[in-house]
Amino acid sequence: MFPLTFGARGSAMIGGALSTNAGGSNVVRYGSTRGLCLGLEVVLPDGRVMDLMSALHKDNSGYDLKDLFIGAEGTLGLITAAVVRLFPKPSAYATAMVAAPGLPEALTLLNRLQRATGGAVEAFEYMPRGYIEAHLKKFPEARAPFDRMYEVNVMVEVSAVAPRDAEPREDGAVPVVEYLEETLAALMEEGAVLDAVVAKTEGQRREMWKRREDAAEVTQGRLPIINNDIAVPLDKVAEFLDRMDETLPGLDAGADTRTVAHLGDGNIHYTVLPASQDPEVHDAIMEAVEEVALDLGGSFSAEHGIGLAKKPSMARRKNPVALEVMRAIKQALDPKGIMNPGKVLPPG
Numbered sequence: 001m002f003p004l005t006f007g008a009r010g011s012a013m014i015g016g017a018l019s020t021n022a023g024g025s026n027v028v029r030y031g032s033t034r035g036l037c038l039g040l041e042v043v044l045p046d047g048r049v050m051d052l053m054s055a056l057h058k059d060n061s062g063y064d065l066k067d068l069f070i071g072a073e074g075t076l077g078l079i080t081a082a083v084v085r086l087f088p089k090p091s092a093y094a095t096a097m098v099a100a101p102g103l104p105e106a107l108t109l110l111n112r113l114q115r116a117t118g119g120a121v122e123a124f125e126y127m128p129r130g131y132i133e134a135h136l137k138k139f140p141e142a143r144a145p146f147d148r149m150y151e152v153n154v155m156v157e158v159s160a161v162a163p164r165d166a167e168p169r170e171d172g173a174v175p176v177v178e179y180l181e182e183t184l185a186a187l188m189e190e191g192a193v194l195d196a197v198v199a200k201t202e203g204q205r206r207e208m209w210k211r212r213e214d215a216a217e218v219t220q221g222r223l224p225i226i227n228n229d230i231a232v233p234l235d236k237v238a239e240f241l242d243r244m245d246e247t248l249p250g251l252d253a254g255a256d257t258r259t260v261a262h263l264g265d266g267n268i269h270y271t272v273l274p275a276s277q278d279p280e281v282h283d284a285i286m287e288a289v290e291e292v293a294l295d296l297g298g299s300f301s302a303e304h305g306i307g308l309a310k311k312p313s314m315a316r317r318k319n320p321v322a323l324e325v326m327r328a329i330k331q332a333l334d335p336k337g338i339m340n341p342g343k344v345l346p347p348g
Contacts, residue, residue, distance in 0.1 A: 001089040003030040015079045021071030023303030025123045028264030034070045039083035045334040074340035090159035091166035094180040095205045099150035099195040103238035123157040124264030219258035219271040226272040232298035234266045252276045267302040306344045315346035
């Protein structure tokens with residue numbers, strides 16, 4: 001299988017995923033699109049075709065031009081063919097909703113599961129109480145993940161390929177599910193897990209995934225919204241959210257938030273629902289998010305790219321020398337500015 005998993009997977013094309021360096025829910029195991037590509041064919045702005053269609057895992061022959069075009073959003077050339085990495089399709093999954101006392105304890109669960117399964121955690125998705133409540137309001141027919149509400153809710157999925165982990169034993173138990181249950185039980189005894197529900201059927205697993213994949217409809221249910229896609233180191237996710245909880249009321253006292261996160265890779269979708277209609281207030285909120293994220297060693301764009309919406313962020317936050325180098329590359333490859341003009345790079 002090609003393992004990239006994100007909301008648009010039913011309509012997205014490989015070329016678009018490469019051009020935007022798409023991420024998604026299982027980057028924690030497989031990496032983003034850049035890490036899943038071995039070779040490219042690219043049509044340059046002058047019509048020449050550059051053949052980088054290598055299937056090698058090691059190729060140290062000069063500049064890595066392939067990576068230059070992945071994530072360039074069509075501003076340097078047009079990707080027309082690719083060699084991508086495929087992986088064995090898992091034979092079994094263990095999926096659960098887990099409630100934790102806090103995000104540090106949730107990360108303890110992630111680390112324990114990675115050790116227990118040899119790095120087989122496929123997804124580790126954070127949904128706070130506010131998101132769960134908003135989901136139930138948006139989808140009244142949906143079920144709550146637990147009998148009571150918790151502040152920190154995580155959907156975790158572990159997969160298995162090897163028969164020793166995936167094939168049911170004589171008693172019907174699946175080893176990978178047992179690894180998950182044993183880890184959860186141990187952490188419950190330690191107080192690092194408050195509650196857990198393990199999917200027993202494919203229908204229950206799909207219900208858990210739907211809760212997370214409904215995020216676009218839950219977070220973008222009204223306008224205006226201030227949509228942020230930031231990344232911070234994993235151990236800084238809680239600090240980012242705490243600092244924004246302190247900062248946001250001073251910028252817009254009535255603002256609300258809808259947050260979900262790919263907690264396994266530190267990618268936070270921090271959506272603000274402002275009370276104010278003032279564009280200057282919206283800009284101030286966006287700048288505050290950027291300021292906190294970068295102060296914690298993060299990025300103002302994790303997986304959604306730049307396009308038009310984040311060009312102001314590029315101008316404010318991207319290292320000036322890096323911007324100069326990007327403009328020089330753009331000028332060298334596309335001197336007439338015909339490739340996806342106006343995107344990614346702010347005016348010089």
